[in-house]
Amino acid sequence: MKTYGLIGYPLSHSFSKGYFAEKFKKEAIADCEYENFPIADIATFPTLFHQQANLQGLNVTIPYKEVVIPFLDDLSDAARAIGAVNCIRLEEGRKIGYNTDVIGFTNSLKPLLKPHHTRALVLGTGGAAKAVMYALQQLQLPYTVVSRTASAAAVAYTSLDKKIIEQNTLIINTTPLGMYPNVDAQPPIPYEFIGPQHLLYDLVYNPPVTRFLQLGEEKGAAIKNGHEMLILQAEAAWEIWNK
Ligand code: SKM
Numbered sequence: 001m002k003t004y005g006l007i008g009y010p011l012s013h014s015f016s017k018g019y020f021a022e023k024f025k026k027e028a029i030a031d032c033e034y035e036n037f038p039i040a041d042i043a044t045f046p047t048l049f050h051q052q053a054n055l056q057g058l059n060v061t062i063p064y065k066e067v068v069i070p071f072l073d074d075l076s077d078a079a080r081a082i083g084a085v086n087c088i089r090l091e092e093g094r095k096i097g098y099n100t101d102v103i104g105f106t107n108s109l110k111p112l113l114k115p116h117h118t119r120a121l122v123l124g125t126g127g128a129a130k131a132v133m134y135a136l137q138q139l140q141l142p143y144t145v146v147s148r149t150a151s152a153a154a155v156a157y158t159s160l161d162k163k164i165i166e167q168n169t170l171i172i173n174t175t176p177l178g179m180y181p182n183v184d185a186q187p188p189i190p191y192e193f194i195g196p197q198h199l200l201y202d203l204v205y206n207p208p209v210t211r212f213l214q215l216g217e218e219k220g221a222a223i224k225n226g227h228e229m230l231i232l233q234a235e236a237a238w239e240i241w242n243k
Pocket residue numbers: 006013014015016017059060061062086087101230233
């Protein structure tokens with residue numbers, strides 16, 4: 001039996017295990033399993049490889065996409081440029097980090113882009129945000145990062161005003177705000193300035209319509225959740241594990 005799985009904490013919201021179980025069944029892949037490994041402290045990551053002798057590959061989710069890097073032996077060029085890993089391939093005991101979030105995000109966003117989507121706000125600064133920023137750079141879409149506190153790299157939520165919201169017609173939530181089980185939360189942006197010209201993209205897929213998307217939809221914005229991105233990044237990971 002070949003073991004694959006997901007590390008992160010907590011993992012109660014994740015669809016990955018169910019997705020791969022369904023895939024293995026549909027494609028009659030009998031020698032593979034996909035497990036959740038909810039590790040509460042990344043320092044325990046190396047012990048996973050002693051406990052799971054048949055481990056072939058891992059996905060990495062919140063909050064470990066950046067802090068897992070020092071535990072890896074090598075990185076793909078994209079993972080190195082992004083500074084975050086959501087896929088690990090084991091090659092003769094060596095752990096190689098990849099980023100398939102960038103593939104999932106780019107390929108799910110591209111068909112939705114309209115000529116008026118010329119500037120983006122990226123909400124959040126974590127590992128998922130880094131993949132989104134890299135994707136936007138490749139799409140040559142200028143963006144501004146929004147964080148709880150202002151820094152050289154980000155503006156604060158409190159400085160978002162009518163002008164900034166109207167200029168940035170693409171708004172991407174990379175934070176876990178609104179993710180199961182904390183479904184009543186939403187990023188603190190001034191929703192009153194959102195309109196039909198906006199596209200709100202939430203990397204969260206559980207629930208399918210977060211408060212962020214719901215508030216945008218009420219203002220006439222187009223909305224997109226993270227479900228297609230999840231599937232595209234999972235399929236890209238599967239290709240990496242089996243190359
Ligand atoms: O990057 C992905 C990760 O591979 C799996 C996942 C999930 O199961 O919710 C979400 C994203 O972080």
